[in-house]
Amino acid sequence: MIADWVDEGVEPTAGEFWEDLGACSGQPPTDPPCTAYEWSMFAPYYVGEQVAWDGHMWEAKDSRGQEPGVHAAWKDLGVCSGEPPLSAKRGQTRSAAALPDMPNVPPKASGMFDRMTPAKCAERANLAGRPQGWLMNRFSWCQMGKLDAYYSSGKCLGNTTPCIPEPAEYYKADVMPIGYTFNGVEGRDQPKGDTARDIVVEAFVYNQSTYGNMPPGNKLTLGMDIGNKTRCEHVTSRGGQTVQNHRTALISSWIIDGWATFRFRCPHGKASTKRIIEWLDGANGVKEYVANDELVSFTSIKPYANFPDWPVKALGISRHTKYITGTDKWLVGNIIRCDSAVESDYKAGGCVFYKTNPAVHWKPLVTNKAGTKTWDIIQAYQHYWNACLDPDAQTWPDNPAKDIAGCDIPPSRDTGYLHREKEKQAGSNQDATYVKCSRMWPGYPSSGDYPKQCDEYPFASTRQRTLAPDGTSHFYGEWSFCPIRANDNEKAGLYLKRYYHSDRVLYSDKFRNRFASPPSGDPVPARAQLCGTPSVAN
Template sequence: MVVAALAVTAAPSPANAAAVAEPSPAAPSQPRPKLPPTTVSATPDGGTRITGVLPANRAAKAADYPAAMGDYRADRDRAMVDDARQEALRRAAESGNDSFWDAAAKDGPGILRERFTPPSSPESSFIEDCHQQSAAGSDTGFVKNRIEWCISAQAFDLWLDSSGKRTGYMIMDYDLFGYGRDDGIRSIVVYARPTLVLFGESYTPLTTVAMRIGCDGRSEAGCFGGGVHRATMAEWKIRSLNSDLWFGWEIASDETVSSRADQASYHWFDEDFLFIDGRSEELGDFGIRCDSATYFSARAQACVFNDVVPHLQYSIKDADGNYTNQREVAEHIRQAQDNPNSTDPPKPDGDKNIPGKYTGRFDLNYLSRIDPNSQNYRDNTAAKNAACAPLTPDPAIERPQCDEYPFASTRQGAAHPLFDFSVKYISGSQNQSAGALLMQYYRDDRILFDDDAFYVEIRDQAGGPVSGAPIVRVLPEVHGDEGEAIPLLASASGADLSVNWTAEPVAGVDAGATCWFSKETIQAPTITCNDDGEFRATVTVSDGIHDPVQASSRVIVRNVAPTVRITNPRDWDLFRVGAPIIFDAPITDPGTNDTHDCQYWRDAGGGWDDGFFTAANNCGQVISYDHAGMYTTDVVATDDDGGQGGGDPVMIVVYDPLEGQANIDGSTATPSGALVANPTITDWTWLHYAGAYQRLGGTIPSGASKAWVGNTAFRLEASAMEWLVITEDGKVASRGTGAVNGQTGYTWVLYGWDACTGSNRPGCQNISQDQARLVVWRTATGQIVYDHLPGSNEFDVDRIEPKTMTSGAVQIQRWPR
């Protein structure tokens, strides 16, 4: 037997050195980042490459690798529930794995052993069990019990040239076997071995690929360990032919960072396959829970697999057909679960609801263990005793004791304010035998106080099937946003079940609203609706023998406000006065059945325009301006359910080449921070500008512009003008390019406000003195080098706060029309 790369094994010999995985970190570290996956990509010669990793069941059914990988990634990478424990419960519910503990069996696939320590390599009996289970090829793998886990998978890398001819390939089937432990160490061990290796062309015997095991980035803090195992294709091939050549890793958990009771931590690990060029693809995630619960005494630290629904089995007969020592308890529990209204104490007002029945899937009627020293336990016992007091045991019962279900050691016991319970006199030896096995189950299946959800299954005979028609339960109500994938969950018992989901509107739903499922034929799909309102999602379950059964979830879908943004024109776009301007403002709304009204806001003295209806998911408009100016425009979209959203406003420039000419000559104070290179300078800033369009209506202004700051080297020399705006109310704005201190590559904007002096009315500003502002920035980067308003993000001539000129003036000469 050859095993390496584990802390629990001896060092490998030189002949076996290829089995060594790269070292694991010695202390907790940050989880490694996920690498972006790519199933189909281009090769250097213009061909196609298809890479991926699939669980064996998906690989066996994959007629199209890229499509299969897309489906797997979508299922694997969907959003997690925020609370790690709830996420673990959800995954257990979806996995189909059943960790069971058969009280009537002396050995069997559900039995946990005393103080389990991982073996030095996978045990042959477990390997055989795993290969016989279809669940071993599922997304979560096969959890034999909470200590033993396995999965089979396939990695592939196919290279095709531009004509479709294969130029390289690698296909590897492999197994991962995992072992938890309850021997006082918080870790698991994972072993790996290829079972089939095929390769050729660009994949040669010396080509190296690798497997990597590590903590998933979404794990709770404290997960560490794992590593990388690299080998050539020849070495992988040798391992596939020798069933003894295993290698492995250890994933551990640091109890000191857990804030949960019993220092419990929920972790996820995954396996990455690293291909010929280092590209990786992930298999997983797989869940474990580690704890340091002291009430397990010698087994105070442990890690178990939690992608599983734990349950206890009591049987009326053992595998040989003899009545078990728990028969009377089993019969009492069956009566309480299947016919609760026939049990004591009677319920005067309505039907009894007694939880804990195992149905094959997770539901909300589970049991949870409590501390036997707690007040809850004492309350359960007192409530049970009060219910037993009026009852008289059958004289034929030997040493009668009053049995209760749910158990006093569960939160759902007799004192629970919502659930009901049952009491019944049975023989003392049967009661004590079942009670002792319950305590053993808690220990062997690692059931924590107030943490684990578990169930109780009653069987006619140990190892026999569950009889009766299917039972289905669903979440009574789910909530989400329109356009969002909302998780559903059906819990169904029975064998060979078919599942089908349907949806229908109930209330507050507009015409045209529809819902669809991620997959109608699974027990835990998602539902997505294209409008808000109340819907009903109904699941129909059939075993092909009994009548189909149904259950429905109420689906409450909330409205999501639309978003709208002007994408055209953009800030600083330039238009001639009177020219049509096409505004493009697409609407984004996850509620694709919504209709929308649009409304524009313009700073051109009009405020909010009258709204208008659009059926095109776009608030587009065509408008024009009669006068030159800088115009800031915004838009909002309102859906038919009242949700409203708006985007970022845009500022456009409208020029009139026939308006006139402008001069700005003089000085202003230099505000602190205006000159970025010398922010403390307080000398004067001097401005000189003269600009106009050709009298016959040119499209580019001409003139001269310069600026400088006294007692500094700063000097702006304009090299070109781009546009000139003269507004009706005496404002000037002009932009161009130039050089600063002799270096080209700068853009400038100069503003001026012309104060009313009497002769220039009415086209002037009602201010006491003329005002100006200069902004200069590096054209390539947008980095400001000078601004009269340091830190301002406002550049609309109507919305700025220019500085008072200390000398000179702003002069506008309007040309006659």
């Protein structure tokens, strides 16, 4: 068919936009294949020589060799398709550009957090390519970087005048380390000596290419550096086998098998006796030096590479260590925290990637064993929603200028973080809540058609609910109290405790509250309908 005028996106059918020119057979024409060798910035070219680059074939008009399509040294011969062939004459080799499959992905962390895979990391290349990499969650991390090494003899190519330098030989590759931490014994091979405070890094070297005959016969060392060696260490033996924190092999071997595994550990016996905690309040921070009851240790990991037998005259990377992203050894890519918290549900220990911003995601709908979705903790959910979205008008005590911490409701509602308190203090906070509610709603536990408990937000287990000596909040903001169904309140408390365990949220750790959707009820019940009107408003 032929178009009467250009109208992008209109399907060709006889009518207003297209004229039918009759039937045809066969396949539409395709672009010719890229038959010339791929252009290289390090190779000399002669007048008339052809290369493939950026989906086009090119012919050299002079010997300068600048990038085709950017400089006028090349004549465009038209579009081509497919992967250009490798030049055996120039010693070109190339490994698969596709990311490898990963057979040893650990089970979901805490039974709920998905694990990183090469494909998932590549989907977030813009984040994974940063010096700190990408933290998918508290238990999975990845980083994407590049390796490159060059060598030039400095000699002239033949007897050319003026001198055309011999082409530089090179090795180039993409590198993707993927890190895993664990919560308790899940996913750990205990018979081989693994512990919950282990860190495992799977490193993939892919999309490798060489130019010249020298690089494949030289060695590449890829390894992982660990920080805080006083508290943490490389695992040197596993299941009776020696384990190293690096792999050294010929580049030709890396091209065939570009995979390496590294293991680290932060033993609880090496933890310090004291640690620093920080309470954040907006832009302000309060630091405390406390007993390290949870046996916390911090460390960092950072991938590096070197070429131990590369020629001394090499350009770019030499025999010296180079870090995969960022050349500064002390530019720490990520922080890992391991602990063996003393509370009963943490005794197995575990580690997390610490620089994530954890959040508890509240969901009013749950799926039961039969697959049916039912409303759950709905009154607690409605209370938290009102406290976060409209605290000055829809919460008690009454305050027309109230603001409450820990809420994250995009795009406009962000009131910072909550910080976890110690269990003993959480119990004292619950007692204070009972006294407050009993004064505001006398006899509330037995009022109405079902037993009630007084729900508070921020939660009793957070520092934002803890009273300072003068009776006010430790941090900015205030509270909301609401008598709700006892069953809803107890379940919400269990969910919150489960969240602390699954994300390894320790004393002083910050977190936010997020909501899957507005709660049921249109509109959401007002405070008087949900909580009842108190006898004493404050």
